[in-house]
Amino acid sequence: xxxxxxxxxxxxxxxxxxxEYICITDLxxxxxxxHTDDVIRNWLRNRNTIELLGIWETLHNPDFNPVIFDxxxxxxxxxxxxxxxxxxxxxxxxxxxxxxxxxxxxxxxxRDIALEFASWISIEFKLYLLKEFQRLKExxxxxxxxxxxxxxxxINYHIHTDAIKHNLVPAELTPxxxxxxxxxxxxxxxxxLFGTTAAAWREANPDLKGNIRDYATIxxxxxxxxxxxxxxxxxxxxxxxxAESSQHPRKKNINAVLINDNVPQRERLIKLNQIAIQQMRVxxxxxxxxxxx
Numbered sequence: 001x002x003x004x005x006x007x008x009x010x011x012x013x014x015x016x017x018x019x020e021y022i023c024i025t026d027l028x029x030x031x032x033x034x035h036t037d038d039v040i041r042n043w044l045r046n047r048n049t050i051e052l053l054g055i056w057e058t059l060h061n062p063d064f065n066p067v068i069f070d071x072x073x074x075x076x077x078x079x080x081x082x083x084x085x086x087x088x089x090x091x092x093x094x095x096x097x098x099x100x101x102x103x104x105x106x107x108x109x110x111r112d113i114a115l116e117f118a119s120w121i122s123i124e125f126k127l128y129l130l131k132e133f134q135r136l137k138e139x140x141x142x143x144x145x146x147x148x149x150x151x152x153x154x155i156n157y158h159i160h161t162d163a164i165k166h167n168l169v170p171a172e173l174t175p176x177x178x179x180x181x182x183x184x185x186x187x188x189x190x191x192x193l194f195g196t197t198a199a200a201w202r203e204a205n206p207d208l209k210g211n212i213r214d215y216a217t218i219x220x221x222x223x224x225x226x227x228x229x230x231x232x233x234x235x236x237x238x239x240x241x242x243a244e245s246s247q248h249p250r251k252k253n254i255n256a257v258l259i260n261d262n263v264p265q266r267e268r269l270i271k272l273n274q275i276a277i278q279q280m281r282v283x284x285x286x287x288x289x290x291x292x293x
Contacts, residue, residue: 001104004136006030006129012104013136020133021098022114025106027129031121040107043120044083047076052116053088056096060110063093173273188265192272193224219283223276 002013009030012023028036043049050073057064068091075081085097085107096110109117111133118126177191187197194201194212201212208215216224263271 002136004132006132007125011129012106012108013133014100014104014108016098016108020111021108022111022129022133023104023106024097024109024114024117027114027118027121027125030125039121040117041082041084043117044085044088045076045081046120049116049120050076050083053094053096053113056110056113057092057094061093061095063095065092068092172277173269177269188269189224189227189272192269193220193227193276219280222283223279226279227272227275 001015004011004013007030009026011026014021014023024040025036028039031039054066054069054073057069058066072083072088072091085099088094089097089099096113098108100106100108108114115126115130118129173191173195177195187199190197190201190212194216196204196212198212213221213224
């Protein structure tokens, strides 16, 4: 649950089935603080509203009752027509609007529907709501990114400190694999970790879109990232030579350090394969990585 404030009106946002629902009872307070139920009922009596709700449910709700909806649509416009959130939900099996009781009770609507309700109240109010809602989502993304970085830092700590306890995850390369000269340095990493080149993977998987790395597990991507990170021990040993060279002193990945030291591709491939084996073993053994499960 989250709270946002739009034009001095506090709104509640909840997540239901991975979708955001906004409390339209709170939205109605902007128009009439004392009679929010009347505001919502008046909106529901509108033909355009009923058409909107019906189309939305048809697109998103396989259990929506179209027969009852057709009957309701015929009633719209009659003087005696009355529609409430409860009647709409119970008669049509709607999911776009829900009613909650308790501390945070009220009528909630899916983000798409809530924005249309806000537009009915005031176009200006809707634009302010949309801006504030986007700000909320950006803040959530920042929080998710921070948590992911923190988790990766924790995993990398284990990779560099934990002992190897389990069987190999990547297979050790065969002499035939290490004797081949690979045209791309990206394929050197691919073979070290996955045991195959990008081209060979595409030939073996013609029905899959993308490339081999698109189908890697999270552990394999972490391992690949670490293989592309600067090895601190190598950095301290080679930083003086970088300073004297014409290269810009940016961070180098492990493979780049080995290339700089003129290590033949075959030896680099074997070393990278050993690193991949070690790190994948440790990753398989690290406990409490709920983010990776």
